[in-house]
Amino acid sequence: MRHIISLLLENEAGALSRVSGLFSARGYNIESLTVAPTEDPSLSRMTIVTAGSDDVLEQITKQLNKLVDVVKVVDLSDGNHIERELMLVKVRASGKDREEMKRMADIFRGRILDVTEKTYTIELTGTGSKLDAFIAALEQGAILETVRTGASGIGRGDRILKV
Amino acid sequence: MDMTGAFTTELTGAEMVSRCLADEGVEFVFGYPGGAVLPIYDELFKQDKVKHILVRHEQAAVHAADAYARCTHKVGVALVTSGPGVTNAITGIATAYMDSIPVVIITGQVPTHAIGQDAFQEVDTVGITRPCVKHNFLVKDVKDLAVTMKKAFFLAASGRPGPVVVDIPKDVTQAKANYFYPENVAMRSYNPVIKGHSGQIRKALQLLLGAKRPMIYTGGGVILGNAHEELATLVRSLGFPCTNTLMGLGGYPGSDPLFVGMLGMHGTYEANMAMQHCDVLLAIGARFDDRVIGNPKHFYQEERRIVHVDVDPSSISKRVKVDIPIVGDVKDVLQELNRQLAAGSDRPDAEALKAWWAQIELWRGRDCLKFDRKSEIIKPQMVVEKLYQLTRNDDVYITSDVGQHQMWAAQFYKFDKPRRWLNSGGLGTMGVGLPYAMGAQFAHPESTVVCVTGEASIQMCIQELSTAKQYRLPLKIVNLNNRYMGMVRQWQEFFHGNRYSESYMDALPDFVKLAESYGHVGMRIEKPADVEGALKEALARKNDLVFMDFVTDQTENVYPMIPGGKGLSEMILV
Numbered sequence: 240m241r242h243i244i245s246l247l248l249e250n251e252a253g254a255l256s257r258v259s260g261l262f263s264a265r266g267y268n269i270e271s272l273t274v275a276p277t278e279d280p281s282l283s284r285m286t287i288v289t290a291g292s293d294d295v296l297e298q299i300t301k302q303l304n305k306l307v308d309v310v311k312v313v314d315l316s317d318g319n320h321i322e323r324e325l326m327l328v329k330v331r332a333s334g335k336d337r338e339e340m341k342r343m344a345d346i347f348r349g350r351i352l353d354v355t356e357k358t359y360t361i362e363l364t365g366t367g368s369k370l371d372a373f374i375a376a377l378e379q380g381a382i383l384e385t386v387r388t389g390a391s392g393i394g395r396g397d398r399i400l401k402v
Numbered sequence: 403m404d405m406t407g408a409f410t411t412e413l414t415g416a417e418m419v420s421r422c423l424a425d426e427g428v429e430f431v432f433g434y435p436g437g438a439v440l441p442i443y444d445e446l447f448k449q450d451k452v453k454h455i456l457v458r459h460e461q462a463a464v465h466a467a468d469a470y471a472r473c474t475h476k477v478g479v480a481l482v483t484s485g486p487g488v489t490n491a492i493t494g495i496a497t498a499y500m501d502s503i504p505v506v507i508i509t510g511q512v513p514t515h516a517i518g519q520d521a522f523q524e525v526d527t528v529g530i531t532r533p534c535v536k537h538n539f540l541v542k543d544v545k546d547l548a549v550t551m552k553k554a555f556f557l558a559a560s561g562r563p564g565p566v567v568v569d570i571p572k573d574v575t576q577a578k579a580n581y582f583y584p585e586n587v588a589m590r591s592y593n594p595v596i597k598g599h600s601g602q603i604r605k606a607l608q609l610l611l612g613a614k615r616p617m618i619y620t621g622g623g624v625i626l627g628n629a630h631e632e633l634a635t636l637v638r639s640l641g642f643p644c645t646n647t648l649m650g651l652g653g654y655p656g657s658d659p660l661f662v663g664m665l666g667m668h669g670t671y672e673a674n675m676a677m678q679h680c681d682v683l684l685a686i687g688a689r690f691d692d693r694v695i696g697n698p699k700h701f702y703q704e705e706r707r708i709v710h711v712d713v714d715p716s717s718i719s720k721r722v723k724v725d726i727p728i729v730g731d732v733k734d735v736l737q738e739l740n741r742q743l744a745a746g747s748d749r750p751d752a753e754a755l756k757a758w759w760a761q762i763e764l765w766r767g768r769d770c771l772k773f774d775r776k777s778e779i780i781k782p783q784m785v786v787e788k789l790y791q792l793t794r795n796d797d798v799y800i801t802s803d804v805g806q807h808q809m810w811a812a813q814f815y816k817f818d819k820p821r822r823w824l825n826s827g828g829l830g831t832m833g834v835g836l837p838y839a840m841g842a843q844f845a846h847p848e849s850t851v852v853c854v855t856g857e858a859s860i861q862m863c864i865q866e867l868s869t870a871k872q873y874r875l876p877l878k879i880v881n882l883n884n885r886y887m888g889m890v891r892q893w894q895e896f897f898h899g900n901r902y903s904e905s906y907m908d909a910l911p912d913f914v915k916l917a918e919s920y921g922h923v924g925m926r927i928e929k930p931a932d933v934e935g936a937l938k939e940a941l942a943r944k945n946d947l948v949f950m951d952f953v954t955d956q957t958e959n960v961y962p963m964i965p966g967g968k969g970l971s972e973m974i975l976v
Contacts, residue, residue, distance in 0.1 A: 252540070253528055256532065294719070294723075298720060301716035307536070307537040310591040
């Protein structure tokens with residue numbers, strides 16, 4: 240089953256590789272991993288999307304907690320949460336496709352960030368499945384390049400992950 | 403942190419390392435010099451609080467520091483240079499990591515400006531050690547050095563112990579800053595649970611008292627947590643059978659009738675059968691690893707309730723699901739268990755326990771460790787048994803390497819006290835025996851230290867005979883020489899159609915001459931009748947390292963044996 244795990248860790252050199260090393264050494268899945276410093280620059284917030292049985296997830300959480308640089312771990316999938324991912328897509332936009340591309344971006348509430356005679360670069364935010372749907376809706380030959388951030392997650396309401 | 407007044411003095415990084423070690427109360431540093439650590443060695447030269455032990459290979463430095471920690475309950479310290487010094491130390495670090503041994507390894511590093519430039523003797527130490535340390539540090543600023551050293555000692559010894567690497571670039575050892583060594587450090591991201599949940603402990607006790615076929619299974623955690631007395635109190639007040647893992651031997655007295663022997667792949671028949679057929683299992687400081695319970699699916703075939711006490715939450719429900727997890731320091735939890743047991747009026751079901759013991763005695767009657775005592779070739783088991791008989795009342799430390807001899811030592815030497823049995827359980831590192839014996843002898847100069855080894859293992863760190871000479875360590879080496887990598891040979895006999903692929907040790911040295919060439923005493927023993935006399939003579943030589951080369955039966959196997967992937971009750975018996 241898919242899980243989205245959030246962690247706070249010391250913003251120190253090597254902290255990221257401790258986490259990624261743990262996943263590879265123990266054979267856990269990483270679907271995506273995002274990390275950046277928080278409002279407190281001594282801490283980083285990481286979101287990991289992973290998959291596994293309940294037993295595996297229990298081990299993942301315990302092993303993450305065991306890392307000395309990790310301050311807090313929470314499995315967001317245990318409760319209500321919001322997740323968002325950002326994607327930039329560069330598409331062919333010439334001739335009759337140009338208008339169609341604009342329309343598609345609007346339908347998915349994307350924004351066109353960069354325009355050339357032949358291309359658009361579209362920014363799209365949403366859940367992973369929304370981004371997947373946008374990609375699927377485009378004519379595959381029209382896609383020149385895509386880049387995705389991986390999911391970031393946060394608990395709903397009073398669920399707060401803080402030191 | 404108050405950085406003014408009498409506490410502060412400006413020191414170089416190298417001076418700080420030396421001062422930190424002294425302030426930490428470190429007795430010995432096991433190490434080997436090299437370019438990147440020269441400033442530190444210069445400081446060690448100028449002081450006399452910390453004694454440096456020069457080994458012959460960095461692997462042995464870490465093993466010796468590890469052994470020192472195993473038999474003292476203090477943190478061991480090793481010091482190696484950058485690059486090859488670090489890579490040589492890796493086996494030692496991984497060995498300590500797998501057995502949760504507190505060691506601080508100080509490694510030299512190329513100067514900060516050269517890091518990442520593929521400098522001479524540069525290796526990414528923090529990267530290469532990351533998977534086999536509890537934690538590691540690269541100190542880039544001399545101002546952080548002292549507090550980092552304190553953190554290293556704190557992390558190594560607290561919670562579930564383990565090795566911690568402190569990597570110090572050469573320019574940091576030469577830069578200056580105010581020195582302040584804190585007495586304590588706190589880290590917001592590191593708070594091991596000490597106190598066990600008293601509600602869980604109460605539930606555990608109820609379960610234990612209601613058991614019909616109880617079993618207590620303990621591992622290295624009892625020894626690391628200094629909980630042997632509390633364990634003995636609990637086992638004796640309940641009257642339950644107790645087994646130890648390889649790492650846990652000595653956690654409960656080996657000669658006590660409630661002790662059913664070691665369990666696992668080469669555990670006793672009675673321990674493995676009781677483990678498989680118990681209805682309530684109390685696991686303490688042990689981790690249900692593959693060499694202990696074999697195949698978990700087979701283990702699940704019998705129903706039982708499990709209580710698991712461990713300081714490391716990730717050890718609980720890792721390989722085997724448990725019913726009552728108790729996270730906490732084993733000593734603390736056992737004290738609370740004993741307290742609740744003494745305070746309450748409930749006692750175990752005497753009738754059921756009697757029947758259970760009758761069953762265990764039947765299993766015990768199988769005499770699973772029997773061997774041919776009339777053999778005309780020396781049986782390795784007989785050597786260990788004689789060693790035990792001759793030294794059981796002495797102040798003795800036994801180390802071993804990895805293989806058949808290790809299992810025979812574990813089976814035939816009955817350890818009544820903790821920290822007396824030093825071997826590599828988790829990683830299974832051949833070559834630890836001799837450096838472990840060195841570490842133990844430094845820690846306990848008046849004690850007898852015996853290394854039970856084999857001709858294959860001993861050659862993996864044989865160069866340390868030179869270190870033993872330099873420091874006049876009167877070690878007793880019992881080499882069970884069967885001219886084979888015995889355990890490999892045994893597996894090839896059982897599982898690979900007697901094809902002894904590369905397991906025969908051809909071109910062995912003459913160990914007597916070899917020992918003599920290092921300035922030690924060598925003995926070769928070929929007949930069973932000479933075993934006892936040789937051991938007595940060697941043990942009487944209080945000031946000499948004696949290398950006893952016992953020519954043993956080449957075809958002897960370790961029994962019982964649970965083949966890989968099989969279950970606890972699927973033992974091959976002799």
